Amino acid sequence: QKEVEQDPGPLSVPEGAIVSLNCTYSNSAFQYFMWYRQYSRKGPELLMYTYSSGNKEDGRFTAQVDKSSKYISLFIRDSQPSDSATYLCAMSASNDYKLSFGAGTTVTVRA
């Protein structure tokens, strides 16, 4: 079993829809939770960062962490074609800062 599980999709939605992405994990030591966005042939770009549990909002993006369920989510409101990318969840424990990644979910927003 992988340490971080993420449905690879692909996910296709119409413009303006809400995109919902999630990851589950097994390591209870994880304290830092991140979402990265990766466009084709580019490096991952840090999108959202959350420490411990709770919600964080940044514009159209909301990240949620539920440590009791070992489950994290990313919501994209009013999705745009420019949001079409692969979204990677990542997490690390507080004592080593090594990231464990999900496999990534490919999202296409149709105009």
Next chain:
Amino acid sequence: DADVTQTPRNRITKTGKRIMLECSQTKGHDRMYWYRQDPGLGLRLIYYSFDVKDINKGEISDGYSVSRQAQAKFSLSLESAIPNQTALYFCATGSTGTQYFGPGTRLTVL
């Protein structure tokens, strides 16, 4: 200018050749990392370094070596390249829990 740069961006080589990938960062972070990305497998850690004198193996270090020449420079070497090392390679730098990635090197081993 980009915070993390990688050279070369693309490389095609033959089995058995020695290859070096280079990474430089201007973010001033102590920690640097090398990952490879394969379809369906996500990003896997090859090596990481917390400072110039501290080098650590990641989950898939066999067949790779690294050198931390300075705080800002971290290079990855494939001593004798093999076809299953064909992948996208990323360098990253970070502080606390986050990491910032370079644009990647696409390596093909024939």
